[in-house]
Amino acid sequence: MKIGIVGGTGDIGEGIALRLSPVFDVIVGSREKDKAQATCRLGTETLKNRGKACSLTGVSNQEAVDGADIIILAIPFKHLAGTLEGLHGFENKIVISPVNPMEKRDYFTFVPPLEGSAALMVKRMLPPTARICSAFNTIAANKWKALDEELSYSVPVCGDDDAAKREVMGIVNSVSKLQAFNAGPLAASCMVEALTPLLLNIARYNKMKDVGIQFL
């Protein structure tokens, strides 16, 4: 299975690539192909030093969409609309949104777009056959990249296409000790996206770092 990462050289994207590439063929997309290739060379080296083989290919964001079966949108919310407007070819593909629309005021707060969530905005912008799920919303960039640490977190997954959701939950469960939970239809993503600013507040006000969650 080929997984493409749009924004694969960003903080979150790079960490996701490092964690997924020992298991899946990962296509790292970037606005600058050179940067994607450099990220992949470095990532391959990093994983090799840990005795892990991996499959990492650096390309443009459009080539990542074209070459993959499953596409992860590893983009900050403020760049989401602009990035999607410049890309095409999402028909029939599984698209994962880990995007959280939030702002830092005195505290972090959930500021959804008119659609109600980043996931529903992605749905409006992509062709109707794109199979959109939200997942990975609450895993901090630092945790993705801390390859020597297990990720013992729960991951809520939303989506309207049951087969796509099952596939995404399988990917989640293949990473470290992440555990996927079906969190309902795509319209329920707003409650998942609102978790991330809550966790950032918990970290900030309790002097913690990179707080995650477990459902139990």
Add this chain to the structure above:
Amino acid sequence: MKIGIVGGTGDIGEGIALRLSPVFDVIVGSREKDKAQATCRLGTETLKNRGKACSLTGVSNQEAVDGADIIILAIPFKHLAGTLEGLHGFENKIVISPVNPMEKRDYFTFVPPLEGSAALMVKRMLPPTARICSAFNTIAANKWKALDEELSYSVPVCGDDDAAKREVMGIVNSVSKLQAFNAGPLAASCMVEALTPLLLNIARYNKMKDVGIQFL
């Protein structure tokens, strides 16, 4: 310290009373004083059978407000405004809102009032000297009442009055294995309240019961 529970004979209120009354003086309020007294007799008996002494007094909701230093609003969101309109005397008291404005459609969803959260609606309705915090939002009624089970959950607490928030966090930490986390100002309560419908969806779609959370 005297803790009054408005709606203390409801599902959540009764469970909170059972868990708090071995540690604090608990004043159980109800629209019907008789019902509050019956709940207290039953609760005292239940705790006695477990070898625990407790302090439980059944009164009207107004008497619970009048007699307590700290008041917990254990009311479903749909009855919150109506109940608060009928009560007075909240001046200078600590008021805890565990209320979650949500609806069950095909799935559970967060439906906040115009103020943005139940906690901010409470703030608008009560006198300006009331010291409002949100807490206990995500603990299921069944878990409160399952006295033979430890409650190993994280509890986010929001509020604008730091001294009141510290006191509320102390109460949280005195119950079973609950662990309080400062989740920021009262305006950040919306993200805490949105957690509960998310947890209900997680329970529903993964065939779990009474799902809670831990921050880690």
